[in-house]
Amino acid sequence: MIRRIPTKQRNQRNARVARESERDAFLRFGLLLFCGLGLASGFVYAGRQHFAALKYGYETENLRRERDQLAEEQRRFILQREEAASPVRLERAAKQLGMQSLQPAQVDPLRQPVHNSTNSTSLTVPQAGKPRPGEIQTKPKPTARVQPNRALNRPI
Numbered sequence: 001m002i003r004r005i006p007t008k009q010r011n012q013r014n015a016r017v018a019r020e021s022e023r024d025a026f027l028r029f030g031l032l033l034f035c036g037l038g039l040a041s042g043f044v045y046a047g048r049q050h051f052a053a054l055k056y057g058y059e060t061e062n063l064r065r066e067r068d069q070l071a072e073e074q075r076r077f078i079l080q081r082e083e084a085a086s087p088v089r090l091e092r093a094a095k096q097l098g099m100q101s102l103q104p105a106q107v108d109p110l111r112q113p114v115h116n117s118t119n120s121t122s123l124t125v126p127q128a129g130k131p132r133p134g135e136i137q138t139k140p141k142p143t144a145r146v147q148p149n150r151a152l153n154r155p156i
Contacts, residue, residue: 083089091101
């Protein structure tokens with residue numbers, strides 16, 4: 001086998017070579033590092049946006065489900081209110097309380113609706129005079145105005 005290094009130089013070390021710093025290589029490295037950080041931060045930002053969108057989608061689905069439940073509950077409450085206000089049920093409840101239906105003798109013929117020119121109906125109270133037998137005399141009450149086109153209480 002042939003030795004390629006002479007025996008004299010085996011223990012000798014090479015002298016250090018001073019390299020010139022390449023300014024262009026440093027700038028390329030900095031630019032590459034900056035682009036890599038920009039790309040990585042873009043992926044992180046896109047990932048956060050993606051997971052935020054998923055979270056909002058789940059919240060929206062839960063809110064839709066809750067809205068449907070509340071709408072169904074509102075329908076049930078409206079149905080219960082309509083059942084409670086039905087004339088048959090009111091009449092049955094009044095009979096249980098001991099009330100009787102209105103008899104023709106209980107209607108006061110002097111208290112009749114008077115129509116004004118403003119299309120509103122008002123009730124007149126008889127003038128203070130002699131009380132009828134079995135009737136207690138009271139002060140005349142102010143006239144009550146009934147508005148014919150009054151809005152009914154309806155759910156929102």
